Amino acid sequence: MKHRYLPMTPQDEKAMLDTIGIKSIDELFADIPEKVRFKGEYNIKPAKSESSLTKELSQLAAKNADSNTYASFLGAGVYDHYKPIIVDHVISRSEFYTAYTPYQPEISQGELQAIFEFQTMISELTGMEIANSSMYDGGTSLAEAGMLAAGHTRRKKILVSRAVHPESRDVVRSYALGQSITVEEIPLKDGHTDLDALKEMIDDNTAAVMIQYPNFFGQVENLKEIEPIVHEAGALFTVSSNPLALGALTPPGTLGADITVGDAQPFGIPEAFGGPHCGYFAVTKALMRKVPGRLVGETTDEDGRRGFVLTLQAREQHIRRDKATSNICSNQALNALAASVAMTALGKEGTKEMAIQNITKTYYMKQQLKAAGFEIAFDGAHFNEIVVKTGAPVKQLNASLLQKGMIGGYDLGLSYEEFDRHVLIAVTEQRTKEEIDAFVQEMGATHA
Amino acid sequence: MHKDNQPLIFEMTKEGRVGYSLPELDVPEIDLADLLPEGLVRVEAADLPEVSELDIMRHYTALSKRNHGVDSGFYPLGSCTMKYNPKINESVARYSGFANIHPLQDESTVQGAMELMYDLQEHLKEITGMDEVTLQPAAGAHGEWTGLMMIRAFHEANGDTKRTKVIVPDSAHGTNPASATVAGFESVTVKSNEHGLVDLEDLKRVVGEDTAALMLTNPNTLGLYEEQILEMAAIIHEVGGKLYYDGANLNAVMSKARPGDMGFDVVHLNLHKTFTGPHGGGGPGSGPVGVNKDLLPFLPKPILVKKDDVFAFDYDRPQSIGRVKPFYGNFGINVRAYTYIRSMGPDGLKAVTEYAVLNANYMMRRLQEHFDLPYDRHCKHEFVLSGRRQKKLGVRTLDMAKRLLDFGYHPPTIYFPLNVEEGMMIEPTETESKETLDAFIDAMIQIAREVEENPEIVQNAPHTTVISRLDETKAARKPVLRYHKAE
Numbered sequence: 001m002k003h004r005y006l007p008m009t010p011q012d013e014k015a016m017l018d019t020i021g022i023k024s025i026d027e028l029f030a031d032i033p034e035k036v037r038f039k040g041e042y043n044i045k046p047a048k049s050e051s052s053l054t055k056e057l058s059q060l061a062a063k064n065a066d067s068n069t070y071a072s073f074l075g076a077g078v079y080d081h082y083k084p085i086i087v088d089h090v091i092s093r094s095e096f097y098t099a100y101t102p103y104q105p106e107i108s109q110g111e112l113q114a115i116f117e118f119q120t121m122i123s124e125l126t127g128m129e130i131a132n133s134s135m136y137d138g139g140t141s142l143a144e145a146g147m148l149a150a151g152h153t154r155r156k157k158i159l160v161s162r163a164v165h166p167e168s169r170d171v172v173r174s175y176a177l178g179q180s181i182t183v184e185e186i187p188l189k190d191g192h193t194d195l196d197a198l199k200e201m202i203d204d205n206t207a208a209v210m211i212q213y214p215n216f217f218g219q220v221e222n223l224k225e226i227e228p229i230v231h232e233a234g235a236l237f238t239v240s241s242n243p244l245a246l247g248a249l250t251p252p253g254t255l256g257a258d259i260t261v262g263d264a265q266p267f268g269i270p271e272a273f274g275g276p277h278c279g280y281f282a283v284t285k286a287l288m289r290k291v292p293g294r295l296v297g298e299t300t301d302e303d304g305r306r307g308f309v310l311t312l313q314a315r316e317q318h319i320r321r322d323k324a325t326s327n328i329c330s331n332q333a334l335n336a337l338a339a340s341v342a343m344t345a346l347g348k349e350g351t352k353e354m355a356i357q358n359i360t361k362t363y364y365m366k367q368q369l370k371a372a373g374f375e376i377a378f379d380g381a382h383f384n385e386i387v388v389k390t391g392a393p394v395k396q397l398n399a400s401l402l403q404k405g406m407i408g409g410y411d412l413g414l415s416y417e418e419f420d421r422h423v424l425i426a427v428t429e430q431r432t433k434e435e436i437d438a439f440v441q442e443m444g445a446t447h448a
Numbered sequence: 449m450h451k452d453n454q455p456l457i458f459e460m461t462k463e464g465r466v467g468y469s470l471p472e473l474d475v476p477e478i479d480l481a482d483l484l485p486e487g488l489v490r491v492e493a494a495d496l497p498e499v500s501e502l503d504i505m506r507h508y509t510a511l512s513k514r515n516h517g518v519d520s521g522f523y524p525l526g527s528c529t530m531k532y533n534p535k536i537n538e539s540v541a542r543y544s545g546f547a548n549i550h551p552l553q554d555e556s557t558v559q560g561a562m563e564l565m566y567d568l569q570e571h572l573k574e575i576t577g578m579d580e581v582t583l584q585p586a587a588g589a590h591g592e593w594t595g596l597m598m599i600r601a602f603h604e605a606n607g608d609t610k611r612t613k614v615i616v617p618d619s620a621h622g623t624n625p626a627s628a629t630v631a632g633f634e635s636v637t638v639k640s641n642e643h644g645l646v647d648l649e650d651l652k653r654v655v656g657e658d659t660a661a662l663m664l665t666n667p668n669t670l671g672l673y674e675e676q677i678l679e680m681a682a683i684i685h686e687v688g689g690k691l692y693y694d695g696a697n698l699n700a701v702m703s704k705a706r707p708g709d710m711g712f713d714v715v716h717l718n719l720h721k722t723f724t725g726p727h728g729g730g731g732p733g734s735g736p737v738g739v740n741k742d743l744l745p746f747l748p749k750p751i752l753v754k755k756d757d758v759f760a761f762d763y764d765r766p767q768s769i770g771r772v773k774p775f776y777g778n779f780g781i782n783v784r785a786y787t788y789i790r791s792m793g794p795d796g797l798k799a800v801t802e803y804a805v806l807n808a809n810y811m812m813r814r815l816q817e818h819f820d821l822p823y824d825r826h827c828k829h830e831f832v833l834s835g836r837r838q839k840k841l842g843v844r845t846l847d848m849a850k851r852l853l854d855f856g857y858h859p860p861t862i863y864f865p866l867n868v869e870e871g872m873m874i875e876p877t878e879t880e881s882k883e884t885l886d887a888f889i890d891a892m893i894q895i896a897r898e899v900e901e902n903p904e905i906v907q908n909a910p911h912t913t914v915i916s917r918l919d920e921t922k923a924a925r926k927p928v929l930r931y932h933k934a935e
């Protein structure tokens with residue numbers, strides 16, 4: 001058949017069959033038992049031409065409410081941020097996106113160096129000594145941290161704060177089940193991890209304590225107070241962190257974290273209905289040889305030139321097979337590249353400025369809501385999210401916001417029974433004063 | 449090519465340069481110290497680069513030139529299915545209605561995205577012959593682990609708690625035994641026979657009441673079709689185990705044999721291989737999992753349902769293994785795979801497999817007199833040569849792989865599968881023309897001749913790349929995993 005991706009011509013086919021010494025392509029499939037041989041063609045939609053397919057799919061895309069058209073106040077782990085336009089131009093270089101994992105370093109120096117730079121940027125932001133080349137996403141990264149901790153400490157219990165993203169906690173539990181690790185949840189107190197409860201729960205079988213910073217409710221957990229509790233019990237202090245927030249907050253590495261994980265989605269990666277994003281995984285030097293996934297290291301070639309290679313591969317599945325402590329094979333290289341470009345464009349000043357803008361605009365939202373008579377559920381320090389009590393059900397509120405061109409916040413009641421009629425609102429640097437004011441006004445109208 | 453180092457972006461930094469344009473701050477400024485607890489305001493800024501937009505573009509353009517992708521040249525990396533990545537996929541995935549939607553938006557505002565996911569699932573069900581598909585797993589290995597966790601849940605739901613072992617052929621991908629371990633199983637190896645296929649006698653020896661599953665790639669990593677698949681299925685099912693299909697090699701059998709019809713209970717697919725993901729330099733991928741009826745209750749939640757033409761996520765799945773990933777999988781990659789399937793249609797997908805297999809057999813036949821061919825029979829989408837003959841002359845497969853770089857090719861997968869000495873695993877894919885295959889074959893033949901006549905040129909390869917062979921021992925012994933500013 002003729003297709004723009006298939007260069008085979010009838011003449012080619014004939015010549016190739018002759019070389020092989022057969023009459024038809026069917027002979028190449030004669031070893032498939034008759035009983036299981038699929039006859040005919042799949043019962044799927046017929047092929048469409050390039051232009052009719054793009055037309056159909058652009059209409060399908062147009063059915064969705066996107067954050068370019070609507071002002072989004074929805075966060076909960078995925079955010080509408082400023083994406084420097086240059087990001088998409090770089091990741092569209094097909095030398096990057098059509099390459100495989102850089103197994104042949106001599107013709108993959110570009111990718112390897114880009115990953116090395118990514119590792120450096122994540123180390124800088126988190127204050128950790130080592131960062132890997134990326135993971136699937138923040139949730140699976142946290143789950144892998146749990147497995148690392150259990151393996152390293154030879155302990156079988158993980159304590160995870162209820163202020164950690166509910167979906168990440170779900171993933172931690174799924175992974176733990178495979179490893180027969182117990183997961184217990186540390187209760188909340190005023191929208192923060194309850195430290196008295198943590199002190200009660202932690203024991204000498206605790207492998208890791210998992211804290212999110214800033215937490216799911218946007219509150220800044222006081223890692224300084226948590227760290228000694230964790231280390232006194234000999235557990236690994238595991239922090240899940242929005243890396244953008246670390247432009248303004250003291251990094252977990254400085255505050256004694258053993259493992260810091262998270263998702264680099266805020267740096268140049270589209271929301272994309274939840275994926276692909278870009279998990280990161282950073283550790284202290286002591287845990288270097290326990291890190292899951294790919295690591296790129298610097299070395300030299302035969303002529304003494306600097307070069308980069310995949311390294312410490314003895315940790316990984318393709319070498320250790322059943323002795324491996326993680327089965328991860330791919331990483332999110334292209335999204336790590338996107339994040340690197342965004343972190344480079346923002347740079348030393350811009351990352352800090354963007355983080356502070358998030359705090360500032362969220363603070364403005366908080367003040368405006370308070371002034372309009374709303375109750376902010378939790379006080380204290382916020383990054384770019386706050387929890388607001390609502391009179392009406394959140395679903396109803398969001399429906400009316402949508403009418404006004406806004407995507408409302410996350411209905412906390414969906415994951416926390418006790419927070420019915422509480423909405424988690426995100427305010428990124430993308431939101432203008434005008435949009436925030438309109439949001440507050442509409443909230444008031446629906447509330448009333 | 450430039451043989452100079454490309455400086456690190458950090459080495460191009462100059463204090464005071466910026467490459468960004470943030471939105472205006474149109475609300476009153478605040479003092480962080482007033483809002484944050486003491487000690488939590490960052491004192492020392494993260495030392496990120498300070499460069500202009502042009503600096504950034506030049507830097508990454510230079511890096512891209514030091515990288516080989518499918519668009520740069522032939523990439524016959526076995527088991528990785530390095531086919532052409534269609535550009536329409538990239539355009540569609542960037543439509544704002546797909547790229548800029550939030551996973552927690554009200555379902556009524558994302559019906560288009562859910563419709564695409566649903567229709568992709570329907571297409572994958574037909575392609576695999578399975579009863580249901582989840583798009584949640586992020587990659588192949590993630591799909592393997594998801595499938596094994598479902599098998600574990602299935603056995604446990606039957607009160608069958610003694611099934612602790614997963615059988616894996618000696619030719620399997622390394623992720624198979626690793627996924628088994630992570631899912632809490634012990635893996636047991638079954639040997640291959642002299643034909644490169646699973647040894648049925650050995651399989652009978654290792655199965656038992658403790659067998660949870662057999663993980664199998666078909667065709668296997670030698671590119672050979674496991675002809676006795678039905679007998680193997682019967683052996684596993686007879687003892688109460690489940691049959692797991694590693695879909696890494698699906699490009700070899702589309703429209704020819706469906707895993708569901710072959711007797712497989714669980715299947716994972718690598719949408720970034722067969723369905724043109726792209727590979728992205730290592731990811732992101734997407735690893736949907738298909739199951740038959742027995743395993744339906746255990747699928748990760750939520751599952752996508754359609755009622756009266758409205759799509760919804762169903763979380764009410766009491767026997768589900770839970771979530772394996774936040775949200776609904778790598779949607780952006782799934783959009784690309786869907787676009788590809790819709791571009792190909794049923795006749796197109798059939799041709800894909802036929803041409804992929806024809807290309808592989810053609811290359812194998814043209815190369816077999818120059819290298820050792822351990823298993824002389826029709827292959828599927830890939831084949832494995834051995835460099836035994838060349839090794840005797842003092843040239844290793846690694847050397848020949850490096851020599852191929854001088855010809856502008858990405859080498860085959862080498863030293864895999866483990867049951868072939870000095871193995872070279874070659875997968876041409878269907879998107880390469882006969883001219884490309886012939887040119888590569890000529891290069892391979894020339895290298896075989898060089899091994900006999902001038903082995904040094906091969907042993908010292910590559911000669912034309914931006915860098916020569918790198919000291920991997922040094923990299924591992926004294927790891928330098930990040931840049932530090934010179935003191």
